Amino acid sequence: MRDLCRQLVRFSITGVVNTFIDFGLFNILVFFTGARSGWQVGLINIVAVGAAAANSYFMNRRWTFQTRGKHAPKEIVRFIPATIVGMLINSAVVSGISALVYWIPLPVYIVLNAGKLLGTVFSATWNFAAYRLWVFVSTETDEADGTVRLAPEVMPGLVSIVIPAYNEKSRLPGRLKRLAELAPRRFPVEIIVVNDGSTDNTRDLAEMLALEYPIIRCISHPRNLGKGAAVRTGVLASRGEYVVYTDADETFSVEHIEQIVTALREGHQVAAGCRNAGRGKRLRNEKALRHLMGRAFNLLVQALVLPGIRDSQCGLKGFTQATAREVFGRQRVNRFAFDVEVLALVRALNFDLVLVPVTAVDCEGSSVNRLLAPLQMTWDVFRVRLALEMNVYGLPDRGNCLTELLIAVMLFATALAVRLPWLWQVPRYIDELKEVNLAYAIYRGQILPLHNVAHDIGAMHNYVLAGLFKLFGPNIYLPRLYVAVTGALTVVVVYFLGKRMFDRYTGILAAALLLTNGMHMLVTHMAWANSTTPFFFSLALLATLKAKDEKNGKWLLAAALLWAATLQTHSSAIIYVLAAAVYVFSPAFRRKTQLTARWYAAAVVVFIAGYANMIYYNIISRGGSITWLSHKGYALEHHPGLHSFLVNLTQLLVELMRAVSSTYASHNHLWEYLQNPLLVLASVLLLAGCCFAYRQGERLLLSMLLSGILVIPWINHRYTFYLATRYIMPEVICAVVLISLGLVTGAFFVRQKLKDVVVNTKTIAAPVTAVLLLVIGCQVIPFYTYCRRLDSTNLSNRAALKVMSIVDEEAGSNSVVLLDQRLPLENQPLPYLLTLSHQSYVLVSDKSGREAAQVRVTWVKTVGRYSRRKLIAVLSQQTYSEIKNYIPEGRTYSVKSRMIFPRVVAAPRVIYVVEIRNADAPKGGNESSSPKLTEAKPPPAARLQPDS
Numbered sequence: 016m017r018d019l020c021r022q023l024v025r026f027s028i029t030g031v032v033n034t035f036i037d038f039g040l041f042n043i044l045v046f047f048t049g050a051r052s053g054w055q056v057g058l059i060n061i062v063a064v065g066a067a068a069a070n071s072y073f074m075n076r077r078w079t080f081q082t083r084g085k086h087a088p089k090e091i092v093r094f095i096p097a098t099i100v101g102m103l104i105n106s107a108v109v110s111g112i113s114a115l116v117y118w119i120p121l122p123v124y125i126v127l128n129a130g131k132l133l134g135t136v137f138s139a140t141w142n143f144a145a146y147r148l149w150v151f152v153s154t155e156t157d158e159a160d161g162t163v164r165l166a167p168e169v170m171p172g173l174v175s176i177v178i179p180a181y182n183e184k185s186r187l188p189g190r191l192k193r194l195a196e197l198a199p200r201r202f203p204v205e206i207i208v209v210n211d212g213s214t215d216n217t218r219d220l221a222e223m224l225a226l227e228y229p230i231i232r233c234i235s236h237p238r239n240l241g242k243g244a245a246v247r248t249g250v251l252a253s254r255g256e257y258v259v260y261t262d263a264d265e266t267f268s269v270e271h272i273e274q275i276v277t278a279l280r281e282g283h284q285v286a287a288g289c290r291n292a293g294r295g296k297r298l299r300n301e302k303a304l305r306h307l308m309g310r311a312f313n314l315l316v317q318a319l320v321l322p323g324i325r326d327s328q329c330g331l332k333g334f335t336q337a338t339a340r341e342v343f344g345r346q347r348v349n350r351f352a353f354d355v356e357v358l359a360l361v362r363a364l365n366f367d368l369v370l371v372p373v374t375a376v377d378c379e380g381s382s383v384n385r386l387l388a389p390l391q392m393t394w395d396v397f398r399v400r401l402a403l404e405m406n407v408y409g410l411p412d413r414g415n416c417l418t419e420l421l422i423a424v425m426l427f428a429t430a431l432a433v434r435l436p437w438l439w440q441v442p443r444y445i446d447e448l449k450e451v452n453l454a455y456a457i458y459r460g461q462i463l464p465l466h467n468v469a470h471d472i473g474a475m476h477n478y479v480l481a482g483l484f485k486l487f488g489p490n491i492y493l494p495r496l497y498v499a500v501t502g503a504l505t506v507v508v509v510y511f512l513g514k515r516m517f518d519r520y521t522g523i524l525a526a527a528l529l530l531t532n533g534m535h536m537l538v539t540h541m542a543w544a545n546s547t548t549p550f551f552f553s554l555a556l557l558a559t560l561k562a563k564d565e566k567n568g569k570w571l572l573a574a575a576l577l578w579a580a581t582l583q584t585h586s587s588a589i590i591y592v593l594a595a596a597v598y599v600f601s602p603a604f605r606r607k608t609q610l611t612a613r614w615y616a617a618a619v620v621v622f623i624a625g626y627a628n629m630i631y632y633n634i635i636s637r638g639g640s641i642t643w644l645s646h647k648g649y650a651l652e653h654h655p656g657l658h659s660f661l662v663n664l665t666q667l668l669v670e671l672m673r674a675v676s677s678t679y680a681s682h683n684h685l686w687e688y689l690q691n692p693l694l695v696l697a698s699v700l701l702l703a704g705c706c707f708a709y710r711q712g713e714r715l716l717l718s719m720l721l722s723g724i725l726v727i728p729w730i731n732h733r734y735t736f737y738l739a740t741r742y743i744m745p746e747v748i749c750a751v752v753l754i755s756l757g758l759v760t761g762a763f764f765v766r767q768k769l770k771d772v773v774v775n776t777k778t779i780a781a782p783v784t785a786v787l788l789l790v791i792g793c794q795v796i797p798f799y800t801y802c803r804r805l806d807s808t809n810l811s812n813r814a815a816l817k818v819m820s821i822v823d824e825e826a827g828s829n830s831v832v833l834l835d836q837r838l839p840l841e842n843q844p845l846p847y848l849l850t851l852s853h854q855s856y857v858l859v860s861d862k863s864g865r866e867a868a869q870v871r872v873t874w875v876k877t878v879g880r881y882s883r884r885k886l887i888a889v890l891s892q893q894t895y896s897e898i899k900n901y902i903p904e905g906r907t908y909s910v911k912s913r914m915i916f917p918r919v920v921a922a923p924r925v926i927y928v929v930e931i932r933n934a935d936a937p938k939g940g941n942e943s944s945s946p947k948l949t950e951a952k953p954p955p956a957a958r959l960q961p962d963s
């Protein structure tokens with residue numbers, strides 16, 4: 016009772032912290048996203064509860080229920096579904112209350128928070144019961160009957176023989192009698208029979224023999240669990256210094272068991288029988304089909320789990336007692352493939368394993384299903400492989416992959432969640448639509464380009480978008496969603512990058528900083544190729560580091576391919592590619608990896624293959640990319656020199672520090688930026704991180720950062736907020752990791768100093784970390800505020816999408832859309848949107864200065880040209896007033912929009928969508944002329960190829 020009260024108090028305190036995180040994040044997201052009811056509130060609630068759940072796991076595990084060690088993987092596996100159920104309970108209550116928000120005469124925020132409080136009460140009740148009774152269980156229970164399993168006292172010299180038995184009434188009695196009579200003559204022995212839920216009288220026979228021979232013990236499972244579970248039960252109940260398990264038939268004799276025991280006494284920790292009857296046979300009298308199936312299964316096992324082990328399924332294996340407890344304490348496969356799992360654990364734990372050749376005879380009478388058992392075993396082998404990769408077993412000296420997966424999923428989900436609210440509102444559609452249109456042309460098979468719309472960028476991005484169109488259908492929203500996903504994945508990659516280079520704390524902090532970094536979020540709001548540069552750059556860095564740390568040439572090839580992909584996304588990446596080449600070809604890297612020249616040559620070939628399209632394009636066009644860049648003079652430095660370099664360098668550093676500190680206010684003088692404490696703090700931490708990285712010998716990030724700082728100012732002079740970030744986003748990635756290193760290293764230094772004053776620094780570490788993460792999370796607030804200010808610049812897009820919604824509703828299979836070139840839509844998005852919507856359209860030209868009569872003649876001729884097709888005209892207000900009395904109209908809709916870009920227009924401008932009634936065109940629908948404004952929606956599936 017005292018323990019229950021203590022846990023309840025600590026759970027309540029943890030709940031208060033979780034509630035602070037949950038409610039704080041919930042209200043911040045509700046405020047800045049503008050969501051008030053429905054599934055949007057439920058989604059926001061899941062994000063908030065998920066953040067609180069992560070804190071809940073660590074606090075409950077380490078403080079409330081105090082469970083640690085090798086059981087962490089099992090706890091995580093149980094924690095996830097238990098917490099998901101709690102989240103669903105919480106979100107269901109919140110969503111239900113939010114549905115009543117307009118029926119309750121109280122402010123919206125009060126109603127929503129009341130619903131959240133009620134949901135928290137329900138979910139907290141569930142969570143405490145689930146965590147205490149199922150997730151954080153400190154005692155280890157037996158799988159068969161639920162009783163507490165206690166380690167028996169070990170008896171020196173004793174050999175424990177474990178025999179699993181299932182429906183063995185015909186073979187088991189003789190086997191036990193021979194062992195009970197012959198084995199004690201050779202070594203002290205106990206025989207443990209595990210009756211695995213037999214449906215015949217196997218249990219009765221074993222218990223009768225146990226009365227006759229005191230060295231026999233019988234343990235029974237109430238139901239059949241499988242051979243693996245039976246062996247595990249017997250091994251963990253054994254008392255011998257040496258433990259051997261064998262089959263219930265006569266395949267292995269007492270002499271075979273003695274061979275295993277002898278090997279264990281000689282100092283080996285594990286001895287496994289290896290069946291060999293000569294002439295390629297495993298067993299004497301073995302049938303051809305069984306032999307063939309056994310060999311095929313062994314090839315699978317060697318390929319996936321146990322290379323070099325020719326016989327994993329031999330039913331004769333021995334262990335020292337300490338080794339057996341370590342292995343079978345982790346073993347979990349219940350069926351016949353448990354032998355594979357046992358040997359895999361032996362290897363993973365670095366125990367000494369010896370293979371003992373044994374000559375045995377195949378025995379009849381097995382109850383194994385010859386068809387289903389191999390399928391089950393194959394499935395279990397794949398499970399073992401996956402469990403090893405994810406370290407479900409809690410193996411020492413290995414990262415817990417399940418924990419890493421949980422962290423990665425949470426980082427990705429949170430990063431994507433904070434990027435979605437303004438994804439389609441900010442900024443305006445500009446030249447990204449050209450890239451989308453090129454991807455659509457690839458999707459239609461109309462063109463197979465070598466380069467992007469910009470001739471210095473590869474077409475990889477466009478082909479990726481075309482592939483997405485092929486999978487999901489053309490959609491104007493899909494390109495930005497793809498870029499947002501790569502942005503969220505970049506956060507995950509940065510976590511692993513920081514963890515590999517320095518430590519987990521640096522990785523988590525770097526990921527948190529990038530997750531809420533306003534500049535990175537804004538870059539991921541545009542479907543440009545260079546918006547994906549940070550993703551491929553981070554992956555290339557990580558692959559390069561893995562090639563160095565793991566001394567693996569395959570990772571060098573992967574790094575070469577990823578550097579080529581990075582260069583495909585933007586030509587400025589050539590700076591970082593050259594820096595990476597210098598790093599990889601440096602003597603220190605070659606000494607560390609000891610890779611041969613063949614690997615380097617192969618890496619060069621892979622890089623050339625990954626960038627072959629642009630290499631070929633520049634060959635056939637005689638430097639087409641350079642020619643393009645020379646025409647793209649607005650971004651180039653036309654008067655390079657020391658003065659221009661220093662001016663550009665100063666501006667680059669200012670923009671870099673503004674980006675990493677999410678400083679949105681712009682100033683005319685450098686000293687004004689230095690008055691911003693966050694920018695100054697970021698600068699100090701960046702310098703500290705550079706020093707720490709240099710002292711630790713991690714030069715890769717430093718070389719990347721220095722290369723960009725030294726090269727970019729010579730060739731580029733365009734630095735404006737958010738546009739500059741696209742060019743220097745790799746610099747931002749490096750700076751974020753180095754800032755995190757500076758902060759973490761400084762925190763550990765302060766912690767060491769505080770140990771002399773504070774007895775237990777762990778008590779202040781948790782609140783300090785929580786405050787730090789809260790401050791980092793607050794970066795989202797100025798970003799959303801910035802997006803709200805930019806929201807009005809997207810009015811042109813909204814008007815275009817409303818027009819598209821009406822056109823999609825009115826158009827048929829035989830329709831043509833007539834576009835007025837006077838339309839007051841900046842960047843002319845309608846042609847791209849109509850193309851993606853598979854709507855056939857014609858641009859009706861308008862030469863400036865023409866009289867109204869000439870305009871009318873042009874439109875009447877155009878209408879007459881398509882007299883046999885249904886026509887929908889999209890008209891400016893001026894054109895509509897000039898021609899409305901001269902063309903037969905059907906339904907008419909108006910879309911109003913106040914334009915503020917490129918200049919502010921106080922009065923709203925109107926776009927008309929008019930159905931034109933030709934005499935030969937198909938009729939239908941009512942002829943209401945009342946305006947109809949509808950919300951923008953994704954374009955429908957393809958219908959027609961454009962006429963022009």
